[in-house]
Amino acid sequence: SKTPRRLYIDYLIPLPPETVAADIDPWPGGLAQMYPYAEQIITDVLSGVVEDPGNLSSQILSPQDCCGFFVQESKASPERDVAAILFPSVDQLEKIDEIDRMVGKDRTLLIFNRQFKRPEDFGFRKKDRSQQVVFDRFEWGFAFQEFACRGEDVKLNFELGHGGWKSCVICDEDVDAGAKEFALLEPSFDRPVYEDLERRINKVLPEPLWMRKMGEAETKGLKFQRGKK
Known part of the structure; x- marks a missing residue:
């Protein structure tokens, strides 16, 4: 083999x-x-x-x-x-x-x-x-990692023979819309470093998480108030 x-x-x-x-x-x-x-x-x-x-x-x-x-x-x-x-x-x-x-x-x-x-x-x-x-x-065979980068939920995945490291950010602050996944860096055989992920997040999601949550609250109201008349 x-x-x-x-x-x-x-x-x-x-x-x-x-x-x-x-x-x-x-x-x-x-x-x-x-x-x-x-x-x-x-x-x-x-x-x-x-x-x-x-x-x-x-x-x-x-x-x-x-x-x-x-x-x-x-x-x-x-x-x-x-x-x-x-x-x-x-x-x-x-x-x-x-x-x-x-x-x-x-x-x-x-x-x-x-x-x-x-x-x-x-x-x-x-x-x-x-x-x-x-x-x-040793070399990487499989990895599924999750951590915070610029306050965002980032996931890394690697599977030997499947194109290298893949990265994405998960946004789930909008309860009504559900979780959304945004690809970050191009697949690479080198594990992505924090700084590169952060720079890419700044382009993909210019507004930080706290700002997006404030915008959602202003638009839809606070979560505990939704559905109330």
């Missing part, structure tokens, strides 16, 4: 069902609270990508960092097993290298929702080592 065997997967974990709009932080327990949700997602992902899935094994690599290791075996062939490291942080650098060698070059290894972004995150002494162990070996 020509598919790269060392891949990053970045998956947006759905908010817990008890989340309400007033919650300042839907994950007050951090990674420890996220772990069981992520564990279910990664289990589903692994069983979905492995041909004729067999036994799934897992272990905790670091309780304090909430980092786990999963291996989905394939009944078809050991070479088709897929392994994954969940929530690895900068403290798992040597463990990543150890697992990489254990998995071997013929089997796939995924890094799922990594807790670092660049070699500099590992500090001066381990920057070059992280480049060798992680960044030179």
Whole structure:
């Protein structure tokens, strides 16, 4: 297979069902609270990508960092097993290298929702080592990311073999019109940087969100007043 065997997967974990709009932080327990949700997602992902899935094994690599290791075996062939490291942080650098060698070059290894972004995150002494162990070996396989940029709801998506990173902004301040999606940058194999997204948003949506909401209130009235005579 020509598919790269060392891949990053970045998956947006759905908010817990008890989340309400007033919650300042839907994950007050951090990674420890996220772990069981992520564990279910990664289990589903692994069983979905492995041909004729067999036994799934897992272990905790670091309780304090909430980092786990999963291996989905394939009944078809050991070479088709897929392994994954969940929530690895900068403290798992040597463990990543150890697992990489254990998995071997013929089997796939995924890094799922990594807790670092660049070699500099590992500090001066381990920057070059992280480049060798992680960044030179792994590339993006799939990503679905959501974050705020200039106060707007921005989504990034990447799927290997489907044209690179795609970006859009979601506008849902108009309840009557519903959510609207506006494409931002042209698809690219380099992940879009914040500054480029911000510049594009300034062109696509010149008025900031608060101004658009004020305009809606002036036109339609406050939400709690709508429908009243």
